Amino acid sequence: MHPQDPVVPELLRHGRIEVTGRLVDASNATLFGEISLDGVAAGCVYKPVRGERPLWDFPDGTLAGREVATYLVSEAGGFGVVPPTVHRDGPFGPGMVQVWVDTADERELVDVRPPKDVPPGWLGVLRARGTGGEPAVLVHADTLELRVMAAFDVLVNNADRKGGHVLAGADGRVYGVDHGLCLHVEDKLRTVLWGWVGTRLSDEVLERVRRLRGALDCGLAETLGQHITRAEVRALEARVDALLADPCYPRPSGYGPAIPWPAF
Template sequence: MTRVRTASGPTVGFAALAILLTLGVPSASPQTVLEPASTPGAAIQVAPPDTEIEQFLTRARVVSKRDAGKGVTGSIRATLSDGTMTHDAHIQVVDEYRREFRSRAGMELDFRDSWMFNVAAYKLDRLLGLGLVPVSVAGNLGRQPAAITWWIDDVVMDEGKRLKEGISAPSDRAAYWSEQLHMMRLFDELIYNTDRNMGNMLIGSDWRIWGIDHTRAFRKHTRLRNPALVVRCDRAVFQRLKALDQQTLARETRGFLDGGQVRAILARRDLIVAKIESIGGAALFDRQSHTQPAALLTSAP
């Protein structure tokens, strides 16, 4: 198995990230080569179906482990094997509650930082048909409960590196890139993610975006963090979002979210739906498939 090391980028707060993403960046730097794929999916590693990944992550054992090199919650990168497949996983065991928590963003009451929210984010992502969050299951690291998340191999850089080096999506992927950004922003508003920094937004060689590390999401606020970021939505996702009901959401996230968190998601959902509907048909688009041929992004020697 070929592994691509995730590039480390600066950690910047959500507000700064939103501004930078809105303004855009200069064209690609000389250190970056954009090459058209000779065949659909060329040089892109294709992961197994979600159900197979879930089964693997659930039954595989840890062969080796080391520090993941990112984050502040002691994340672990582990190599797993079930005897047939070998692949890396991102393991997080953090499960912390504080009545008061101070950070650069200010004071937060009833602060929670939990591995369980990684699994909840994955389940909600798939309920809506987003495909932005890697497969994540509940498991154990030794005697500690943990989220075990599929390690994304096909990562060329994170958002921090993209902005630092002034790399832009090629013209044939510009719309695809923009659509993903809109969906990532909408999802972060839906789950009230307080920790979307540039290091946990990963970019594949086909310009696919992956959002990782959702341990500080799912606050119980019934408002949106930044309503101005909700401006566009994929048409199919919007229909699933409107149809999402409390019974389904509670069932799919049972054991990872409590009733208050479920109700808060639905309250924020209502605000998102109202915002999109107030904009009208111009807010909706039909998203490009993740499997379409792409211009590949590769690092020059």
Template sequence: MNTIDLLQHGEVGFVGQIAESSNLTVLVDITLALHGGQEDYCWGIFKPELGERYLDDFEPGLWKRERAAYLLSEWLGWSVVPPTVVREIEPLGIGSLQYYVDNDGSHYFPLYETRPDLHPEFLRLAVFDLLVNNTDRKSGHVLLERSASRGDHVWGIDQGLCFHQDPKLRTVIWDFAHEPIPEELVEAVEPLVAEVPAGVAELLSPEEVAALKSRASRIVRLPWLPEPQSEFPYPWPLV
């Protein structure tokens, strides 16, 4: 299945609204006809700009940040953000459409305690959040997808509050504070010091692009994960 093609071109049907989301978040099903009478099918999460609540520190259009986070994750070769596209779906208008991660309800806190084999993936996600300046990494935004063919994979969802030019890191993943960032992750980040991929840059403001380069430089120069430093280092609610 080509997930991006399915998200971008598939026929969308509304399944229901995610009740406890702070912004309008809609579960949809997506079907794409293939040659030979076959079909590709998946669920998706649609977040329209029309359903965003007002924020003092982020401009409307959080879908841009959802898409930028996916593009950067893929450019780094980390695949920590589920496939995400930008679509207009009437009557709700433009927004981000992200592949729905089928999971058993597990999230970061219990997974960290019970799955030490996943700690390298959690650390990589912590580095990604440091790089994109994630202000809202709740435990429930860390999901485990189980696949018999591909194995278990950790995803980070809900990247709408990322890339701000001011330091705003708020996350529950502080368990790796002071730990060194693996060399392969540092090497992946290093090119960002000089240039941000065009597809990411065009979704952000010039100030946010410059701040992304600065955070990449920090990771290269000081390759360790920080401890909480701000007045509000944790998102709320935690899950």
């Protein structure tokens, strides 16, 4: 089942969750399994609140709430970045439930390559050295989907856009996952998608920012207040207004690292 199947929201809200495994590399409890309702089933990711480790720099609310809030922002603005996500009860208590994204393994969007092996049209982000001292470069594709995702990350103040959090879906769409470290009041943008620094947002991207501004004025701000603090909602509104006033991809703030570690 594709994430955009119209039955997915109802399935996530009311389906029965059967946990079949755990992503052991995740720093917080990240469970996966199957969710089913009336003979319809799909893969899902379930992150119970009780499995979250306290973070000194994200003390308010829950990571699950932030994941749901970023989904609401994505949908309200028409960014289409975050797979369908809900906050509900599950086998281990309340948490975030998100539909599983099957990926097209042959399609890479972010990579580390030797400088002479960068695909035509890709954008460089960072030069580095490999484990053997050989030169390498962090690069990503130049596509509308990634331009949209990069602008979305600016707005939600994503502190953890790793390369592994960018998924080329088997349905042909591009998705971002793991948004628990978003929507802080302080500038914490850390991302591998820095290839457009200083360039103007395209009309397609800017229209999504305008649409989000309108949604915030028409009830979205109140809805987000169920998942994040009022100060964080106001900070989101300020970032939207700032990007509309100066519609260019920003440069790193200079406060703290600009790229998450590890980058993948």
